[in-house]
Amino acid sequence: MGRLTGGDPSLLRRINSAVVLHALRGAETATLTEITRITGLSRPTVEGVVEGLMGAGLVVEVAAEEGVARRQGRPARRFRFRAEAGHLLGLEIGPHRVAAVLSDLDGRELGTGEREVDESAPADERLEKLRLTVADLLRRAGVARDSLRAVGAASPGIVEADGTVRLGTALPGWTGLALGERLRRSFKCPVLVENDANTAAVAEHWKGAATDSDDLVFVLAGLSPGAGSLIGGRLHRGFGGAAGEIGALHLLGREVTPESLLSTTGEPLHPLDEQAVTEVFAHARQGDAQASAAVERFIRRLVHDVAALVLALDPEVVVIGGWAAGLDGVLEPLRRELARYCLRPPRVILSALGEAAIATGALRLALDHVEEELFAVEGTVTARR
């Protein structure tokens, strides 16, 4: 029947390996007979593939259970996927902290680590703190560095496909930084760099507040909000990686910056001074009229920015995260105003992962990369159009 079977035998071997791995990963353990049934492959093919996967360290035979052996004579050999055959890292590089999360090949979390960084720290210092955080984490988890199969890293700013930061005003010395290249010096495995709001969107979809929706916008609420979006379950980066960078919207035809909006003194706040912002919100809660007015101005701005995203993208769900999410009074006005102005208002919910979202999403990107290598079959065997 032509190309579909007559083609490249190594491609077919890869496909069969992927199919078997996928089946094994979906079960605790499986016998050759079970794999044959699940995959639809022939017994000799399954035997050959499992042999190869054991050689590559990705599959191992598990000891037979005693009871089963007694009752039924020689028991069938059972195999399992070795999730511990490799490891993944998700990294967050933020204005105030660096953080890392470690997992096995199933994405199961094995440990986390973080370090505070001053918002004025130069790039080298920030990356050194990240290096120390990773070294600590690997040592504590007893994982060798060369066991890492992929690393995902999240950074503020617009990140190019090769991991260069095109624009990153939140961190000193960040614009133009070849972040991917720098990180690749520390790791022998593939390193994927992505915008922080984008990874947070991925994380909330993976194991956060939006596991039930494939069309979501994640808003990293702050003085200069950023956003990431998933469309049909896939991260929407934009043509130049700049999708969701709505922070510039207030520059258009609006007189005041968010820093001025939240000020109660007339002096604008520092863009990254979360402490000051938290105080303004606290004062508002205590009934301070000036602070309440400032919070109201701030929320109105946030509503406008989110509404622009919602009108452009029409997501099913908007997840609000970032430091502003922990503060009272953001969610309800957002819901109310979006219901007023959007033709089809989305659900508005809080981040479930909190500050873990950014590194968790970076981990998920690393996992996606490895899964594509190990398990990807979809799209490989298709006729040409």
Next chain:
Amino acid sequence: MGRLTGGDPSLLRRINSAVVLHALRGAETATLTEITRITGLSRPTVEGVVEGLMGAGLVVEVAAEEGVARRQGRPARRFRFRAEAGHLLGLEIGPHRVAAVLSDLDGRELGTGEREVDESAPADERLEKLRLTVADLLRRAGVARDSLRAVGAASPGIVEADGTVRLGTALPGWTGLALGERLRRSFKCPVLVENDANTAAVAEHWKGAATDSDDLVFVLAGLSPGAGSLIGGRLHRGFGGAAGEIGALHLLGREVTPESLLSTTGEPLHPLDEQAVTEVFAHARQGDAQASAAVERFIRRLVHDVAALVLALDPEVVVIGGWAAGLDGVLEPLRRELARYCLRPPRVILSALGEAAIATGALRLALDHVEEELFAVEGTVTARR
């Protein structure tokens, strides 16, 4: 080799048919030997498939060329795809006109038609004018109604997946109209209904100003602008079909409507009064200070709306269409302001298709539907994940 070959034989027949049709459609004519070479299928398979396609009327044998026959003895039979085996319609239902474009199965245009409609016409009258336009067009082209394989229809407003208009304030009696159902009464083939800015985006990508980009936003500029976008070459409808409906953006924190912005009398213009708008632009060109100020206000609003789309989506190209596109002075300020405020400014270009864009894009959607039925192979044969 398992599922990929051992599976459903009718699926394999369909795939082989699609592969052969695709090969034939890409060539003027082809012999069985040529099809065998292009597709990688066996000779008997190709013979069987071509036989079946001839039976279905999709392929026909072409007469041998005399010269070839003389020189080489009995010439090989040649076959071609019958693009005339079916027809497609693209429809535009607008505030001021209804229009239709007819094509064959290759998407080659065979004729167009249009009729003026009053903006206050009720839904029944508008649909009756559309019916007459289609009947005229089919008669002039000599195409039988039952030769239609699919119809695409473009409408203002938010259109649900089943073709119901969820919200359509531009046309009287439009909100809630079961437009898809109404149109399906007139046609025996599948009818696809889509938002007009969305079809225009599809058209500019197909054969207009943005054939070289897969990431574009089309702005249907007007008093209440709408937009359609393609992401990675695919139409982005949004979760509820409302993506790009940025007309409501001005309601947020902005005091005046576009109708007031463009007014030079203090009285707002009628939202659909294109004549009055054109006059304001003309007066501005003639140096009228009041009109110039009005145009400037209008452009500032348009820039803001487009900027919101660009920041949210990060397209490579923005195509400006709709009636405002023909008017001077929109393009340059848009480019200048987007360059100032967008982190990665897109190219901004004018629509190449003008008022034909909407119906042309509707035709393309009909063509996509038929191609998916006749030629779709990609994604059909994949292992399960």
